[in-house]
Amino acid sequence: MPKIRSVLTGAHFMNGDVACAEGAIAAGCRFFAGYPITPATEIAEHLSQRMPELGGIYVQMEDEIASMAAIIGASYSGLKAMTATSGPGFSLMQENIGLAVMTEAPCVVVDVMRGGPSTGQPTMPGQQDVMQAKWGSHGDYGIIALTPSSVQEMFDLTVEAFNLSEAYRVPALLMGDEIVAHMWEKVVIPPADKIKIVNRKKPNVPPENYVPFMPDDDLVPPMACFGEGYHFHATGLTHDEHGYPQTSSSEVQSRLVRRLCEKIQRNSDKIVKVEEVMLKDADVVVVAYGIVARAALSAIRRARDKGIKAGLLRLITLWPFPEKNVVRVAEQVKAIVVPEMNCGQLVREVERAARETPVVFLSKLGEEPHTPMEIFEAIRRSS
């Protein structure tokens, strides 16, 4: 039996960055390119040790622009690939996140959110990149972003991010924060055969019949990789189904860009994940995500103890936005409370979906996330 295992089945005590790295390995990731940045560096450090053990590639690139480009290259060479960064690096990656979207390269980008803008507060948590996750690269596109609330989810959702990126040929973003990344908690890693793994669809036609960007019914085209004899072309330019540039056809532009948006939107029921806690009879619901959702959970329990019918809708998927779930909640409650560690980002989406239902926004910036008492007070005032 080889001593080195790819899936570390068992119970562990580890931090969120390490859990994320192990999740990537368990998902089949064998290529990591990155650039050191607080508070995501431990992901790179851990993978620089683990990847060579497994015959995988760890490469430290010259910057985050290069890291993002390299994982697209590795993805097109057939490996599952990931990079990890924080706000400043995430900004630099936006250019090639657009390239991955346009060329439909499956890959995972981890953004361990810290305080911004600019260099901001490297060692403090934040949730200030959630709109950048959706809109950061120029042009229109659909994207998938998940947000972990625990170290266990840093593992689980990294696996899920790989599965979704492979299924929909789109970059999947894991939007962690400094607290879930640096916190140590118990993580249970299941046996390898109990971990669901999704791999990209491969073409089932000979090379001469392969049309690289011809989608199936799910709007996702099967993907050949370099070196498999398909001789295909891919470009960041607007392209037809053959992959060839069509830079002055409005028809091709419309067909391609609408498909890139719709392949996510139309499949959103399959993609979206939320956690619903005591929603059934709730009068006031907290919509929260990431580390803040942990304080929110505590707050709704306290509210229930005080006889207030409070519930929690925890968003695990940020993008595509869990619109239907918020609409359902908005139809039944008196008010929605949205605590975020920013000046008001995802709350705008909640307000849009909530329509007439009042939405109370709780903003927090800096060292401390919301306390359960702060969220409880907002619930009490709204009930």
Added chain:
Amino acid sequence: MVQEMAHPFSKYLRAEVMPHIWCSGCGNGVVLNCFVHALDELQMDLDKLVVVSGIGCIGRTAGYTNTDSFHTTHGRALAFATGVKLANPELEVVVISGDGDLFAIGGNHFIHAARRNVGIKVLCANNLNYGMTGGQQGPTTPLESITTTSPYGSIEHPFNLVHLAAASGATYVARWTALHVRRLTQSIKKMLQKEGFCFVEVLSPCPEIFGRYNKMRSGLEMMAWFKRASVVESFSDPSKAEITAEKIAVGEFVDMEKLSYEKMLHEKISKINEKAMEEVG
């Protein structure tokens, strides 16, 4: 009856995307032609060849070659190619791109790919300006040249690309012009057979844009400059090989053996695995 003859190199090119976008008198066709000749003479396995380009006139080359090919964002061809090569070292990865793409916006990626000695083969068409966007000054524009953004003459010192490549660690460095088709083809063949990071620069005429502003209105006039000024100085000091109106030093400047990044990496991987097996006993 006139019989239609297949182009002898049709298997290397994508007929469906022709005609190409290049102006008459442009040297990019020569660069592509020499590349294809090199592939043919070496009988390269086209299934294992990946051509990567950045943005610019020559950047369209990836789309024209009938191999696996990828057209990246501006400047990122080498970073993308690094991912391709490391993920599958069996692939022959060639980056064909321009001076602006590789040395201005992509300059950082160039020096680091060369420093790491990743086995990527770089063929750079240097047309001394940004052709695709209409002729702005770039990192290779000679001093005092007129461009659409240096209307009073450029006051920026240009990069000497062979010196930069040699200093950054490339294992093979050569410079030719679009006039030197046979020697250029030989250099491309040589780099395709070498290990590690290799760099071939080709001075490529841009008469429609660069030439128009600098008293070389036709491709022939630009070629005449290359002919007049080129001096073969193989293995001379690349730091002294600046391109001037009077002299263009051409030839091979570096040809050495150095273990590539991917070989070193895979040696490490085998050692780690051996050690792990020993520990298990």
